[in-house]
Amino acid sequence: MYLELDDIKKSFGEGENRAEVLKGITCGVEKGHICVLLGPSGSGKSTLLNIIGGIDTPDSGTVSIDGEKTAAMNEKQLSQYRRKHIGYVFQSYNLIPNLTVKENIEVGAYLSDKPLELDEIIKTLGLWEHKDKIPSQLSGGQQQRTAIGRAIIKNPDILLCDEPTGALDYNTSKEILKLIEDVNSKFGNTVIIVTHNDAIKLMADQVIKFRDGRIRHNDLNTVKTPAAELDW
């Protein structure tokens, strides 16, 4: 397995308020696969995503990408790990408001040793005519495209998407999912999408269902539905 999680546990709070969010997660994702983490709010899927992304640390258990374990890493090595392996897409886009589309995407490029070609990415995202606009001049879909651009220009091994369509309408959501699908097939990144939208699982190679901090199902899809044909 390319990405391996072994008995990941994580809890928040102290004493009576202590809440165990992840109760021993063990699973793996193949290189180049699209994996959908499904589950209701509070099921711990975002926490797991953050642990994979190296911005949160598990209380116990190990994460390894291509055999590289994060547990033993200090802060500097974790930065290096994120820089090398991880691209992030958030539900709320999180663009830098005073930078243009192009500059926002460049923020990702600066953090990579082997960035992809900027203009090509902007064209792939369908943002060429908007490249000099600032985020407040863009629609939600366009902002999310920009955020995806910022994540993938680093050419990350793993693209982590935390509810990427959570703030978007039906049609725009499908566009964004299609873009993620295109990126996956074009650049071959492993993609992990966290969502509570059951329909999205159809476009994935692998579907992991969560409830109460445990994996309830971990299935491989034999037949994938293209994102454009999803319906909900």
Added chain:
Amino acid sequence: MSFFENIRMAFSSIAANKMRALLTMLGIIIGISAVITITTLGSTLRTTILRALSSMGGNSFLAYINEKEVEGLDDDDYYLTSEDMITLNMLRELEEQYPGEFKVAASTGSSSATVVNSEKQYINVQIQGVLNGYLDSFGLKLKAGRNITMADNEQNKHSAIVSDIFVRQYFRNGEEPIGQNIEVSFENGNPFEFTIVGVYKYSELKLNSFPAGTKEIDKVTPIYLPYNVINDMKAMPEEGFYNLQIFYDLSVENSVAYTQICDFFDEQYKENRMWNVYIYNIQDEVEIYDMIINILTIIFSVIAAISLIVGGVGVMNIMLVSVTERTREIGIRKALGAKRSTIKLQFLIEAIIICLIGGVIGILIGLLNSELVGVIANNIVSSNPDYSDLLGNISISPSVGAIVISIIFSTLTGVFFGLYPAGKAAKMDPIDALRYD
């Protein structure tokens, strides 16, 4: 992220909050412009005062008869005779030893005399016997011709230097005065003929003899004649000098001239039992003025620089606000793999750039201020011919050192006051930063 990209990002974020950035810079601008104005005015004041001082005899020594330290002699035992005085003979030797280097500003008392021109008009004058350095001691400038020389004295030549006012009073038709003979009648009535060898520019500031409103035709100006000639005419015995002002040529270094003149008089008074000549170096006094101006400039600059600290605190405050505002941006950068040092550098560079822009604007305003003061000062000076005579054209001389120090200082202000906010940004936890609303 490259250094250049950091700078671009910083400019972009400053541009996003122009008004805020400008207000933040204001403290730095005021501080730096105050420092530049003060140092520029200080250095201008310094050059102007030093130039004025040297035009008033800065390149001279005072020589006076002084008690030798002799064992067994009390203060009461010292007595001065005419033989102990500095004689004209000594001064001639001085000139022979160092041709053209030293000029002695000695004079007889002045007395009244009259001159009659070709149109039988009487012109009242003062006459005074002088040695070759007398004009210099008053800062009087020759307009034409030459000075009274030691040779004029030695050879009892009837040479005369007259004022430009006298020239207008005497030569009503604008004749060329140099080489003309004039007849001077002294108080006792005897007329003597003198040849005009030079014309000096009359200076009210330096000679200061007429009440305001005196008509030019009524002005009584000095005619300078050789010292010896006057002494002879008045049948005054040659007594010699108790004290003298001795000018040295500006091409000679002060220290060299000082050693020469000291050695010369030490040699002359070697045989004298009780007396020698003490040489007071006026340059020492000039150096004290120099020092005082420098100290004042430094003190005022330091006071002005204190306002930079206030400015720096303003920068720190606004950077802290900026860090808080951009918490999410920091979170994203960290999530995408930005190192602590990258985040730190980004905010540090932003603080430095704010301070540097403030510093440069401050320098420009400071120079503008100084230039403005220079224009006003020059207007005042040029409206009074006597001041302009003494001070000339005041040229504002910005201190390059102060400009360089200002730039370094504003950079350091940026570093010092940017370090804490930048450190705070760098230490943020990416998860908390991303959750921040």
